[in-house]
Amino acid sequence: MTQKKYHHGDLRAAALETGTELLKSRDADDLGLRELAREVGVSATALYRHFPDKDALLTALAYQAAEALGEFQKQAGLRAGGGNAGFAAMGIAYVDFAVENPALFRLMFRKAANIDVLSGDIESVGSAIRGLRETVAGLTPATLGDDKRKASALRAWSLVHGLACLILDGQIEYDRELIRSVVVSRSVLSS
Amino acid sequence: MTQKKYHHGDLRAAALETGTELLKSRDADDLGLRELAREVGVSATALYRHFPDKDALLTALAYQAAEALGEFQKQAGLRAGGGNAGFAAMGIAYVDFAVENPALFRLMFRKAANIDVLSGDIESVGSAIRGLRETVAGLTPATLGDDKRKASALRAWSLVHGLACLILDGQIEYDRELIRSVVVSRSVLSS
Numbered sequence: 001m002t003q004k005k006y007h008h009g010d011l012r013a014a015a016l017e018t019g020t021e022l023l024k025s026r027d028a029d030d031l032g033l034r035e036l037a038r039e040v041g042v043s044a045t046a047l048y049r050h051f052p053d054k055d056a057l058l059t060a061l062a063y064q065a066a067e068a069l070g071e072f073q074k075q076a077g078l079r080a081g082g083g084n085a086g087f088a089a090m091g092i093a094y095v096d097f098a099v100e101n102p103a104l105f106r107l108m109f110r111k112a113a114n115i116d117v118l119s120g121d122i123e124s125v126g127s128a129i130r131g132l133r134e135t136v137a138g139l140t141p142a143t144l145g146d147d148k149r150k151a152s153a154l155r156a157w158s159l160v161h162g163l164a165c166l167i168l169d170g171q172i173e174y175d176r177e178l179i180r181s182v183v184v185s186r187s188v189l190s191s
Numbered sequence: 192m193t194q195k196k197y198h199h200g201d202l203r204a205a206a207l208e209t210g211t212e213l214l215k216s217r218d219a220d221d222l223g224l225r226e227l228a229r230e231v232g233v234s235a236t237a238l239y240r241h242f243p244d245k246d247a248l249l250t251a252l253a254y255q256a257a258e259a260l261g262e263f264q265k266q267a268g269l270r271a272g273g274g275n276a277g278f279a280a281m282g283i284a285y286v287d288f289a290v291e292n293p294a295l296f297r298l299m300f301r302k303a304a305n306i307d308v309l310s311g312d313i314e315s316v317g318s319a320i321r322g323l324r325e326t327v328a329g330l331t332p333a334t335l336g337d338d339k340r341k342a343s344a345l346r347a348w349s350l351v352h353g354l355a356c357l358i359l360d361g362q363i364e365y366d367r368e369l370i371r372s373v374v375v376s377r378s379v380l381s382s
Contacts, residue, residue: 109360151372162353181342
């Protein structure tokens with residue numbers, strides 16, 4: 001087997017990219033470090049230097065997925081022109097990301113726990129969650145008070161998360177128009 | 192081993208009751224037909240007559256859980272006096288049921304697929320879902336049109352389902368007051 005040479009950071013990035021690719025066609029439980037090393041073209045030993053065990057790999061994949069989701073939502077919000085339309089577009093993007101990347105989406109919410117959307121240090125949270133919080137903050141008046149803003153953020157998150165889970169679990173079919181009319185509600189942010 | 196005698200229907204009911212009990216302390220994947228037979232006090236052969244394989248057992252447990260959830264929600268709605276307060280109480284009950292029965296809740300949405308909350312023959316759906324639909328129908332004016340009522344029902348379901356999943360996955364902590372303020376929203380049913 002020809003083994004490739006990577007600079008330190010590059011191997012980590014290549015492994016995460018290939019791992020993300022592999023998760024398009026299988027569940028996280030079926031992804032192994034040895035197989036990933038083979039796919040990336042390095043020895044298992046080289047890969048272990050970056051990810052001491054499978055758990056470390058899956059956690060890194062989960063956090064990278066959260067960043068990708070955040071970017072995907074942000075772009076959708078910008079394309080829709082921000083404001084309430086942008087907020088709705090971000091919600092629809094959340095559901096779309098889940099439907100297009102089911103294994104990554106499930107992994108994200110199994111592994112990237114304690115990213116704490118609702119409180120704590122905003123710098124420590126993933127950009128997906130940070131983007132959601134900032135948008136909710138921008139759309140809810142500060143005079144509403146922290147408790148109500150927190151409830152509004154969680155209401156919006158729960159709504160799109162529930163939609164995504166119901167679709168992934170086969171409870172409802174993916175129907176773009178229905179999703180739009182569920183998400184586009186003037187009232188999600190009101191109390 | 193002393194084996195118990197059951198009338199035909201009674202063994203099935205006893206097995207489902209014991210299976211439900213066992214799922215309070217473990218995941219559905221860790222539940223076996225042989226062990227269940229032992230717990231119920233019958234031979235594996237006797238149990239196989241009711242559930243030819245594990246999948247049949249899990250599906251039956253899932254449907255029974257959906258009935259239990261429906262009854263739990265219905266009672267909560269009645270205690271709150273029906274109407275909007277009752278609807279909110281049903282939403283909170285949905286989350287509470289998930290938190291108190293995580294393995295059953297997950298199983299329900301893995302196995303009882305196609306219970307089809309939103310359309311189709313109302314008689315064929317589980318009572319949990321039927322109760323939700325009837326309540327939503329009662330709270331949304333018929334003049335709203337079928338599409339908007341469907342979106343309202345799905346909005347309400349997604350909201351509490353998302354909340355439940357985020358709590359079960361450790362993304363947010365169980366906080367009764369927060370859940371109440373997320374669910375108690377005049378606006379969940381509006382479009």
